[in-house]
Amino acid sequence: METKKKNSCIKCSVSQCKHNMENENYCTLDCISVGTHEPNPTVPECTDCNSFVKRSCC
Numbered sequence: 001m002e003t004k005k006k007n008s009c010i011k012c013s014v015s016q017c018k019h020n021m022e023n024e025n026y027c028t029l030d031c032i033s034v035g036t037h038e039p040n041p042t043v044p045e046c047t048d049c050n051s052f053v054k055r056s057c058c
């Protein structure tokens, strides 16, 4: 069974992501990739976690 360990340097509340440690709101990856979908980002909503992977359903 896969053992997940939270990365205390990366807080994240996206519980739909398979890398998220639910109920602790942390990412479990060692490193993530962040990008943008905007030509000129101005607010946090303009940025994306490109390491997101949809959690598969039970």
Ligand code: SF4
Pocket (backbone or CB within 6 Å): 010, 011, 012, 013, 014, 017, 018, 019, 020, 021, 026, 027, 028, 029, 032, 049, 050, 051, 052, 053
């Ligand atoms: S990969 Fe990105 S979206 Fe997924 S838990 Fe980590 S920081 Fe959050």
